[in-house]
Amino acid sequence: MLESMAYAVSMRSYGQYCSIARALDVVGDRWTLLIARELLLQGSCRFTDLKNGLPGIATNLLSNRLKELEEAGLVTREDAPPPVATVLYSLSDSGRALEPVLQALGLFGLRFMAEERADDAFQARWLAYAPEWFVTDADPDGPPAVIQLAAGGELAVIELRDGEAHSRLGRADDPDLVLEGPPRAVLGLVNGLIDLQRAERIGLTATGQRDLLARLRPAAREAVPAR
Template sequence: MRSYGQYCSIARALDLVGDRWTLLIVRELLLRGSCRFTDLKAGLPGIATNLLSARLKELEGVGLVGREDAPPPVATVLYTLTEDGLALEPVLKALGLWGLRLMDVERPDEVFQARWLAYAPTWFTTDADPGAPPAVIQLLASGEQAVIEIGGGEVRARVGRAADPDLILEGPPRAILGLLTGVIDLDLATRMGLTGHGRRDVLARLRPVAADPASAPSAAVR
């Protein structure tokens, strides 16, 4: 791991996490918790096995990632973030929030996974009406499924399907993620191919972190 050789906190941080793939490894461990090497590799399409091994060893060496032996029947090594590694979460959130402005185009060769559909609402939206009853939104994008659960002033999301959602949103990832995070409005999302079925008022519960309250998603779903 090479150093920038600068007495600067930004440079010092980049000495540890500035290499290609490193922050995405941290992202996966934040989203998954403790996980196997094969799970990490599956969440990082395009990374070579030897490069992932090298990056994990580097992260272990600087105290950002730890490993533990899982008991039978798993009986394998599990990788997890240390306390210092977990402290990178606000860094990833800030970077992701800044990067939303770059999400207006889906490139043909880009991969999309359900976990990425799930973390965006949790990190980038808040509950606009904490006193309202709980609500559930089912998301369907590029064959991936995620569920948003809103209630008690919190927004939680997970991979999978909901038994009886209040609202179902289906469409391309950029339409769904753009709408939820306030990057685009409902009219544009609809023109991109978004469809919605169910309670139209539920969308008003989601307030994008980066948006002014007046610009939160409209409740009208066509």
């Protein structure tokens, strides 16, 4: 393990006896942490699935990054049996230890999400993980409730129960509240970056039990000034 780690960083290193520098020696390259994000969200997946979750990455660069992560002990690969019959990539235990790092980066990054760029890609997995990581249920004694999110043509569901917000991809059969609009409006409201009036001004439609919005307690309200 130590030999593979040394090999992975031998060609590029900050050369500092500091844990932050050592971590960046391994995961500081462009795309590396986004590869970890996709493996956390997708679980074991094929190369093509991983590439589809990383719009803009070149095939050879993804191959190189996966090789480096495997050499560093953060990613494993295995040959899936028929009928899949392909290589599946997964995070190792060390790779999964990046989850709180990605959560902290995601929370920090919310302050830069006020503007939505026209050429930004957007996928349903990114719509689903934000509530799971950054939102809790402010009314733990309240009845279970379901909120449907629809942003940029992508669908996700928030389920409020027992003081927690659970999220998943897809469509709810009978949601209590539907939030639909551009990603900036939907995620901005759910994550506490903007209020309902601002969200509606930039294209949000809220249908159903609007009082459920009071149960969403975004971490961003404490970490990022609302706009």
